[in-house]
């Protein structure tokens with residue numbers, strides 16, 4: 001028995017032909033009624049995956065201090081837009097604001113804006129951020145532009161749609177999702193448009209037969225739009241995600257259901273679909289005169305530089321011996337190279353007119 005969402009996908013493929021990976025991902029994640037992000041809260045133990053802010057409060061505290069420090073280095077503007085993209089349960093924003101209480105002028109200058117498509121998660125964010133008066137948006141366009149911005153996006157870019165090319169008999173073809181009754185969904189190749197091939201970065205030209213290359217107009221378009229906004233209103237954007245610093249071939253399409261990887265055609269609409277973020281592609285897309293890119297650095301190096309180890313020590317002192325093992329374990333998950341420390345990268349885009357400001361941690 002196919003689910004309602006599988007029927008919708010099968011019908012679209014029957015009517016319009018195979019779908020590129022991005023179209024498939026958009027329907028599976030964001031279909032207004034049956035899409036993964038539209039139905040429920042996917043985070044935490046009862047959900048499908050756990051993110052850094054859900055591992056430990058230390059993560060949000062470090063990023064909150066990073067934001068306050070950027071604000072001071074930028075001359076402590078009287079007003080600024082504090083935008084979080086894909087805020088999940090609101091944990092990261094709540095932890096950032098709590099840490100920033102040490103700098104009351106920063107808090108009183110803050111206007112909180114959240115970019116979020118999921119109704120279930122908007123409800124969680126509303127609860128987590130009571131008293132802070134956040135304003136929600138579906139696109140960057142409606143976020144106000146009268147003041148500088150500090151933008152934080154943790155595991156947001158990986159959730160935006162991407163597409164895949166594959167080299168076959170010396171030419172690049174596009175990987176697409178096919179469907180046949182009895183056989184179900186499966187991957188095939190179809191011709192890639194000239195415009196798509198022109199997007200390939202040079203590093204990829206010589207890739208061997210069978211290589212897969214992932215590109216994402218949605219991610220790159222968002223990075224370009226963000227850079228445009230930073231250029232007009234000033235500020236900095238912090239992108240934290242799993243991915244690679246240089247563009248390279250590789251099939252990283254992944255599905256996660258109940259904390260396990262599964263096939264991308266299993267649990268359609270009930271599994272998170274993502275891929276690794278190509279940070280070099282984001283930097284290329286954000287290249288505008290006046291915009292500086294810092295990093296990417298690894299999450300481990302970034303958090304260590306911001307002082308997460310000292311923060312863990314302080315929490316251990318405050319909470320007593322019985323919490324020590326848990327705090328050390330959380331720290332390990334966030335910064336060690338066999339956990340999130342190396343796979344996750346941190347990139348900062350900033351506007352550098354006038355006094356060039358170097359953000360902390362880079």
Ligand code: SAH
Pocket residue numbers: 037043051052053054085086087088089092115116117118121138153154155156159160
């Ligand atoms: N940043 C959070 C959640 C990461 S999950 C954390 O670290 O815990 C991805 C988040 O992005 C979710 O909140 C999801 O609903 C949101 N999201 C996914 N696609 C989006 C889109 N196109 N526009 C706005 N938000 C989106």
